[in-house]
Amino acid sequence: MISKTALFQLAKTLDGLAVLGCMQGTPAALAGVRYGDVLLEVNGRRTRNFGEYIEAKALRADGMKVVIFRSGEERPIELEYASQRAPVDPATLLGELVTMRLGLGDPDDERMSS
């Protein structure tokens, strides 16, 4: 498992976004996206920062085509959003993020759930 520091370095080198984790049961988790991946493209556009991600995501409403970097190679992955999606409750989401214990503890030896 790549350390978080190394992940951020990798993401910086590749000019992409570090995937810190996926919430359970979401399209990305089901498609196998996981901690340690570096997100390079969304919907055919480079995602070098949050702003570009937000823009690229806005190109499609039903899902997104992402390109991630893992184990030395680029992988295209198609994500389809759930058709029936309840509005997200920020408090629930925050609770989930906290209880997921994403990256808790020392950044160099923690495991991420995926």
Place this chain on the structure above:
Amino acid sequence: MTTSGQRQRVLIVDDEEALAWSLSTRLAKLRPRYEVDTAHDGETALAKLTANPIDLLVADVRMPGMSGLDLIVAALGSNPDLPVIVMTAYRTADVNRLTDNSSIQFLEKPFEFERFLGLVDRSLAHGQKGFSGAISVQTLPDVVQLYVLSNATGALTIRHDGREGKLWFEAGAIPHAVTDQNRGEEAFFEIMLWRDGEFSMQLRAMPPERSVSANWQELLMESCRRIDERDREESSPSLTRKGWTLTPPPPADDDPFADLIAEEPASALATKPDDPKPKVSKETPMNIKDSLAKLNTIDGFVGAALVDSESGMLLGQEGGGTLNLEVAAAGNTEVVRSKRKTMSNLGLKESIEDILITLTKQYHLIRPLRSRSALFFYVALDRTRANLAMARIALADVEKELQV
């Protein structure tokens, strides 16, 4: 028929025409004893109040051309006792300097119409000295923090639900606190648990005695703990309470009153601030990088991530720090659960701007992007170094600038 000499004249100045219109029509309707006029820029306002003296000036700070501050200075030049209400989203140094003037009051945007009405009534009724504000947008600890950080000296009177409390500030310290039931630190904590109400500040008022020995960080930390505890224990929240959600200052170039106007069913200008359908966007704002860099400069910044609840990805970027969430204590999920329950009971789901969770060593803030309902900013702050009020403002700034 009454003449303008008998009716009190109120001039509302805001370049946001919809807001000025909304405030003036509602004020005129509810208070026929006031004669309400509007202007949308400083020059017009100055011409109006010169031609026909007014009893109260309500002005926005940021306007094209002559700024609200220039207008106020000019208006006070001809009538030093003119009561003034300043509407602003940010307390800048200029605004702070103005509030040294005793006839100027201060209304933090966004505000609820009732607060505005109360402030107008009071300025015209008593010519009250000091300045007042509506705290629907912030928790009291935030307000206290702002006064402390501005090294204010004075007495802050807080009214809530028929109760009254007073806090004294002295060059950035809090030497004295009192309520009807308590004094000293207990009074401070009692006040901090109040969820909404009004406050007014009497600048330069000195404390009559000293009852508080703890420093302000300790006081606020303990207050946060008690607030969390209160939220955890609460099972049947009152429906009239309004202060729980936190609304950071709105962007200056946005309509900060979209919510206020939208709440008024009669208004033809009602707009929904959120468009649920993602739009195709072609341009990247120039300042995205700068705005994200702001996150790093927040005191106590630990890390930030972007959460896409639609795809499910939690993303970090270079410069965003390595987000290290500490071990969630067993009670924390309960806190979130009870907060959620409170919110759903209050029907507040739509108005949530940001949510804070207090862990032993960190604050975690989550904030939905207004323009993209599925996206959230997630920021962790070191509790010992964080300034929550500033962090919220910085996060709101970043969010604003990321709206594409």
